[in-house]
Amino acid sequence: MANIADVAKAAGVSASTVSYVLSGKRTISKETADRVHRAIREMDYRPNAGARALASARTNIIGLVVPLRAGQNVPVVMEFVAAVVTRARSHDHDVLLLTQDEGVDGLRRVAASALVDALIVMDVQAKDPRLTALRSLDTPAVLIGVPERSTGLSAVDLDFAAAGSRAIEHLAELGHRRIGFIGQPPKVYERGTGYAERLLTGLHTAAAEHDVTLSVAPCESSMAGLRASVTQLLDEQPGLTALIVHNESVLPALREVLLERERRLPDDVAVVAICPDDMASSHGIDYTNIAIPADELGTAAVDMVMSRLPGKNSAETRLLAPDLTVRDTTPDLKAR
Amino acid sequence: MANIADVAKAAGVSASTVSYVLSGKRTISKETADRVHRAIREMDYRPNAGARALASARTNIIGLVVPLRAGQNVPVVMEFVAAVVTRARSHDHDVLLLTQDEGVDGLRRVAASALVDALIVMDVQAKDPRLTALRSLDTPAVLIGVPERSTGLSAVDLDFAAAGSRAIEHLAELGHRRIGFIGQPPKVYERGTGYAERLLTGLHTAAAEHDVTLSVAPCESSMAGLRASVTQLLDEQPGLTALIVHNESVLPALREVLLERERRLPDDVAVVAICPDDMASSHGIDYTNIAIPADELGTAAVDMVMSRLPGKNSAETRLLAPDLTVRDTTPDLKAR
DNA sequence: CCACATCGTCGAAGCGCTTCGATTCTCGGG
DNA sequence: CCCGAGAATCGAAGCGCTTCGACGATGTGG
Incomplete structure (x- = not known):
């Protein structure tokens, strides 16, 4: 050689x-x-990469911490990872994969041994134990998901509050005044997941503005869970005419469960889903949705972290504006 | 520091x-x-990782080439990746993620710059252009999926031929003699994907042995595709009593499509799915399945590649025995 | 009681690269 | 015509670690 x-x-x-x-x-x-x-x-x-790293104190490797536990949102995670790897390569960097399980120690390990130049951390909780560790490191980091206090750290996420407002707004424009919200599993809210809460805030704010009555139900990711949530919402508001769904895994079964309650989708109940685009149109019916832009998030995260590489560029929080695509589940009521 | x-x-x-x-x-x-x-x-x-790498000529990093293009089998890929990362960590190694898109150049790059000690390559095709490149490298490599000629390279995969036989055998034991096979999308077969072909071989062999009539239909991953395939199979064998399904993405809709043809699952048509365990039991009905053991494959791949690290340990091909789990879609006919 | 392993430790020589002066040469302006 | 600035290149000093050979001390068998 x-x-x-x-x-x-x-x-x-x-x-x-x-x-x-x-x-x-x-x-x-x-x-x-x-x-x-x-x-x-x-x-x-x-x-030789090792020699380079030693002499220049730069490895050209970004560490990416991924939630690899099997869950519903696996495709989103994957899309995100793909975006990060691709973007990193275009900055002449490679990506080292770390699992959530490695936790704080993992971060310390790769940073202290100078294995990576920077870190991207996915699935950040509102109060995340890794935050203090990240602050104490002098490896630049970007969080995916905005924690309660992001002081000193960069973060990027979909603007979930705006997304909530946008969903309500869209339905209100179509004339809906009684709306139900089907959310994530209860444990997501208990865990204090920032985005879930911010979405709720956005929903409530917009509901108040547009004179909309909003009922909220968390929802387990199963047929039974969906039935329970739908029942709860219909009990609270028998006359509801629209749903906002922030739980991609119940989309396949939604139509069927609504039929059990003698509601047809979309004629009796309109639906706005908050989910990745490709999940919106793969369930027999094409859901109107607000996209979770995994691709853009990944790209943005890499760009942000790269911009902080040389000096201590200051931290920033970037919220991506929501993008609502009208498809078949929110027909225009007035057009009838 | x-x-x-x-x-x-x-x-x-x-x-x-x-x-x-x-x-x-x-x-x-x-x-x-x-x-x-x-x-x-x-x-x-x-x-310091760089210094270590330079002095010892070992980086303690494994390169993992992943098909990150969005596809149906994303969850399997993810599970596999998780297994690799976890196992690598237990060997004190980290994982560098490479995309399929980087192709041959990517492999050369990371190997020649001594960024990685070893390579694991997923989704290997029967005639894969990367094979020659891998042979010429002196970085040990393990393939996931067995190519046509694996000379000089290690490979690990599910024993798809055995899996095919096992599925037929199970159904034959239950008394089925007219069986249909719903496969992957046509392009998978055109591409010359080893595992798909080996599965077919296993199916045909066992069908001959057990006096079973077998009809085969590739299947696009959509409702329409599934309908077409089911129609084809029922045209060929109106009296078929069982299906073997090697396309996880049609499982959710299978029951409905069969009902359209007035066949109830599992009473009129039994089904053996070839899919990861967690896909088998998340569609309202629990499918009898032969598992695609992503976890074991990932673990085995790491172990194999680690064992080849020191000297030029000889290459090996390892086929994991299929594991069939009886659930609700293959009831015992005699028990009635 | 000596030759000789064996154990535990040290010093020094790299590993292959980057980077900081230093050096030489060329050119334009005063 | 001289000086200073800039361009183009070189040599050498590390970067932080591993590893080889060496060496004293201790134990062992003849």
Whole structure:
């Protein structure tokens, strides 16, 4: 395996010149650069990553902490991971995968051993024990999901409050005044998951503004759970005409469960789903939805973390505006 | 940040002694080792990964190539990834994520720059262009999925031929003699995907042995696709009494589509699914299934690749025996 | 009681790269 | 015509670790 000295010899220059050709950190004449590039190509030279890391104190690796426990939102996680890897590569970085289970120790380990230049942490809870650890590290980090206190840390997320408002607003415009909300499983709320709560805030705010009566029901991710939630909502508001669903795993069964209660979708009950786009249109009926833009989030996270690499660029919180796509589950009532 | 020299000084020994305490490659007296460990703890010392890699020519990182394009089998991929990461950690290794898109170049890049010690490549096709590249590298590799020619490379997969036989056998034992097979989308077969073909081989072999008439239909992953396949199978064998389904994404709709053709599941048509366990029992009815053991595959892949790390241990192909779990979709006909 | 392993430890030589002066040469302005 | 600035390149000093050979001390068998 060729090393930088071999290349230098072949090109008739010193090793440092080869290094500068590669990094562009000093000016090198065109002719020299060409000779070096030719030598590199001929010898199929690739700088040794370890040596590079040692000498430059940069590994060009981003650590990505992923919730790998099996759950409903696996496809979203995957899409997100894909976006991060792709974007990282376009910044000439690789991605090291860490699991949630490694917890605080895992973060410390990879940061302290200088294995990674930066960290992206998914699925951040409102009060996340990892936050203090991250603050004490001098490895830049970006959180996916906004915690209660994000001081000193960068974070990016969908603007769930705006998403909640947008959903209500859309339904209100169509004339709906009695709306039910089917949420995440109860334990998500108990855990204090920021996004779930922010969504609720947005819903309530907009409901008040638009003179909408809103009933809320958390929902287990099962047929039985869905039945229970629907029952609860219909008990509270027998006349409800629309649902907002923030639980992608109940979408497949929703139509059937509504039929059991003699409500047809979308004629008797309109639905706005908050879910990734590809989940919106793969259940026989195409749901009007507000997208969870995993792709954009991943891309944004990488960009943010990269911008903080050199100096201590200041932390920022970025909320992506919600995007509502009208499909078949929210027909225009007035058009009849 | 403390380095090995600081630790050595604090413990009153030389740097090499600290190194040997950490690696255990030479005998160190208990007292000295204790002093060193104490110093390490007190200073919260972590060896620098880059320096280690440079000096030892080992990064303790495994490269994992994952098909990140959105597809039906995302949950399986994820489970697999989780298993790999977990197992790698228990061997004191981390996992670097690479996408399929990086292709041959990606493999060359990480191997030649000595970023990874070993490679695990998922979703290997029968004739995979990456195979030659992998052979030419001197980075050990393990393939998930057995290609046509696996000379010189290690591979691990479910024994799909045995799985096919097992499914037929189970149904035959229950008295079924007319069986239909619902497969993957046509393009999977066109692509020459080894496992899909091996499954077919197993099915046909066992069908011949057990005097079973078998009809085969590839199946697009959609409601429409499923209807088409079911229609095809019923045209070929109006009297079929059982289905083998190797397409997890049609499981949710299967019962409904069969009802459209006036067949009740499982009374009129028994079903064996070939799918991960958790997909078998999350569709209202619990499918009898042969598991796709993503977890075991991932674990095995890591173990295999680790065993090849030191010298050039010889390559091996490992086929995991299929495991059929009887649930509600293959009732015992005789028991009536 | 000596030759000789064995144990426990140390010092030094790298591993392959980046980066910081230093050096040489060229050129334009005063 | 001289000086200073900039361009282009080199040499050498690390970066923090592993590992090899060496060495004193201790134990062991003849």
